[in-house]
Amino acid sequence: MDKVPMTVQGHKALSAEFEHRTSNERRRIIDAIAEARAHGDLSENAEYSAAKEQQSLNEGRIKELETLLALADIIDVTKLSGSTVKFGATVTFIDEDTEEEKTYQVVGDPEADASAGRISISSPLSRAMIGKEEGDSFEVAAPGGSKSYEIVKIRYI
Structure with a gap:
């Protein structure tokens, strides 16, 4: 793949978002899934479904950020x-x-x-x-x- 040009500030912002999503958001979503599981029947549990969807979206964005950061051509x-x-x-x-x-x-x-x-x-x-x-x-x-x-x-x- 081609390099992705970005400024130093843009790289810092993407790195910060990656750090936040992998450290904070992942933990919060895992906790939400665990709490929803505790409510019983998962087939009709809207909280569980919502938490799993959040997890999917977060993991997708993490993969996207990993790719962007790996391909970054940082220009000062x-x-x-x-x-x-x-x-x-x-x-x-x-x-x-x-x-x-x-x-x-x-x-x-x-x-x-x-x-x-x-x-x-x-x-x-x-x-x-x-x-x-x-x-x-x-x-x-x-x-x-x-x-x-x-x-x-x-x-x-």
């Missing part, structure tokens, strides 16, 4: 520089129609969270910005039609 953004947009760049741009200013950091897929100002390197917005410089305009195909933006500032922090 503070050591990057340049005048063009690439992985790790924090880009401020303006919507040319509404004059609304937005700032996003280009990060790896596992750590993307648009509401927290982080967009995936594989998102249409990031792909349209890659290689552009301050002052450049770019277009993104959106459901309501094409949107035009102008890059105001590029930082590597």
Whole structure:
């Protein structure tokens, strides 16, 4: 499989989630299953079924996190520089129609969270910005039609 690019902070967050799920969540779910078992007949025990489903979801996420962490290509953004947009760049741009200013950091897929100002390197917005410089305009195909933006500032922090 290919390496998964991610920032140092993204790797720390995934590692912390892995630690929490393997240490705390696993123990809590096992306790919930044991308590539900104590209630008797498992065939009609909703608490037992819910706890087993939680266990399945938690174990699935643990496997996913193990894979992501094993394939992680950790990139220290503070050591990057340049005048063009690439992985790790924090880009401020303006919507040319509404004059609304937005700032996003280009990060790896596992750590993307648009509401927290982080967009995936594989998102249409990031792909349209890659290689552009301050002052450049770019277009993104959106459901309501094409949107035009102008890059105001590029930082590597």
